[in-house]
Amino acid sequence: MIALSVTWTEALSPVRIVSVGKSVILNGGFEAGTLDPWVPEPSAYVDYATITVDAYEGNYCLALGPTRMAHGAPWVGVYQDITPVSAPFALTYALKKVSPATLERAGAGPITFKFTGLLGEMIAFTAYRGDTAVGSGTMTKDWNLIEIKARPADFDLIVNGTKIATVSEGLTLGRVELWTATDEYIGGSFLFDSVSLIEEKDYIVNGGFEAGTLDPWRPVPSAYVDYVKLVHDGYEGSYCLECGPTRAAHGATWCGAEQDFNERINTVNLSLAFQKVDATIKDIAGISVYGVIGGRFGESIGLQLWAQGDGTVDVYMDSLLAPKIPLKSGWNTLRLVIDSASYWHLWINDVFIGSTVRTYGLYDGLRLWTAHAEYVGGSWRFDAVSLTK
Numbered sequence: 385m386i387a388l389s390v391t392w393t394e395a396l397s398p399v400r401i402v403s404v405g406k407s408v409i410l411n412g413g414f415e416a417g418t419l420d421p422w423v424p425e426p427s428a429y430v431d432y433a434t435i436t437v438d439a440y441e442g443n444y445c446l447a448l449g450p451t452r453m454a455h456g457a458p459w460v461g462v463y464q465d466i467t468p469v470s471a472p473f474a475l476t477y478a479l480k481k482v483s484p485a486t487l488e489r490a491g492a493g494p495i496t497f498k499f500t501g502l503l504g505e506m507i508a509f510t511a512y513r514g515d516t517a518v519g520s521g522t523m524t525k526d527w528n529l530i531e532i533k534a535r536p537a538d539f540d541l542i543v544n545g546t547k548i549a550t551v552s553e554g555l556t557l558g559r560v561e562l563w564t565a566t567d568e569y570i571g572g573s574f575l576f577d578s579v580s581l582i583e584e585k586d587y588i589v590n591g592g593f594e595a596g597t598l599d600p601w602r603p604v605p606s607a608y609v610d611y612v613k614l615v616h617d618g619y620e621g622s623y624c625l626e627c628g629p630t631r632a633a634h635g636a637t638w639c640g641a642e643q644d645f646n647e648r649i650n651t652v653n654l655s656l657a658f659q660k661v662d663a664t665i666k667d668i669a670g671i672s673v674y675g676v677i678g679g680r681f682g683e684s685i686g687l688q689l690w691a692q693g694d695g696t697v698d699v700y701m702d703s704l705l706a707p708k709i710p711l712k713s714g715w716n717t718l719r720l721v722i723d724s725a726s727y728w729h730l731w732i733n734d735v736f737i738g739s740t741v742r743t744y745g746l747y748d749g750l751r752l753w754t755a756h757a758e759y760v761g762g763s764w765r766f767d768a769v770s771l772t773k
């Protein structure tokens with residue numbers, strides 16, 4: 385057991401969980417104090433893509449101002465080429481409109497914003513994909529956080545946490561451009577900062593069990609396959625996983641399912657839904673993200689939910705983290721984030737439970753399992769299992 389260096393009672397402050405993974409954008413926050421490796425374009429208008437200090441984060445940000453528009457430049461911007469990234473990914477950036485002029489455009493990645501006027505203290509915009517308007521909304525006169533969340537077949541546009549549009553198009557990005565232009569006025573400018581592109585590859589295959597089979601999950605131990613099965617009434621879709629150690633009295637201490645994701649990753653963003661089928665029975669369910677150091681069992685991460693028979697669970701991460709967390713009847717959700725500094729942050733039903741520290745951060749597989757502490761007959765269900773960087 386590894387002693388916890390942070391206890392749950394000390395760690396109830398909010399934890400920022402965006403940017404868990406590593407961005408493929410270099411100098412996305414412009415903290416180098418120079419544009420490099422962003423390439424100004426068009427090159428004749430380099431002087432209108434500059435680094436300035438009114439930053440969203442850190443000390444620096446990018447200012448784009450098409451003040452020479454009348455002289456022939458249709459737009460100004462910067463770009464950088466990247467190894468092409470396919471969905472799922474998240475492209476995020478901060479945008480601030482500085483000028484009073486209204487009929488201006490700015491964008492990054494696949495979406496262009498056309499600003500159409502003031503609505504009180506807010507600035508109205510229409511969002512375009514190419515020439516097609518896909519949604520509208522408002523931004524503040526201060527910094528705004530733009531998120532493009534791409535899935536294999538479509539992507540969401542989210543502005544300051546509000547979804548503006550879902551566009552039915554799969555995206556692959558090999559170049560990220562930041563740019564601005566004006567339709568009528570000269571003198572407008574925009575600030576960009578904190579540009580981030582994070583791949584959100586899901587390392588778990590068939591995490592929703594909608595294949596209708598366990599594959600590629602492996603039931604373990606193999607002698608108790610009949611207690612690791614798919615059942616209907618999933619949290620999402622039709623199927624979920626049910627693990628029930630009903631033969632525990634005959635020698636099985638636990639049963640479950642596992643799969644490898646065959647890549648060592650330093651940051652983990654794990655989410656899943658779980659349900660205790662018989663709330664009156666004491667038993668244990670666990671979620672283990674296991675590593676290569678010392679073998680799967682020796683170094684597995686022991687996140688355990690220990691049902692107490694009164695509708696609560698004790699939550700263990702190696703040793704006790706937080707006792708007596710009430711469970712909802714039916715499905716509950718769990719989210720575990722391990723950041724690059726190997727801090728664990730745990731939420732159950734969107735309530736922050738606490739943080740703790742691990743001494744290592746390399747993992748190569750996931751196991752869902754259950755065992756009984758006193759009684760035979762309890763079972764747990766799992767669904768919607770997702771693990772991204």
Ligand SMILES: [Ca+2]
Nearest residue numbers: 413441442444
């Ligand atoms: Ca910055």
Ligand SMILES: [Ca+2]
Nearest residue numbers: 592618620623
């Ligand atoms: Ca499902």
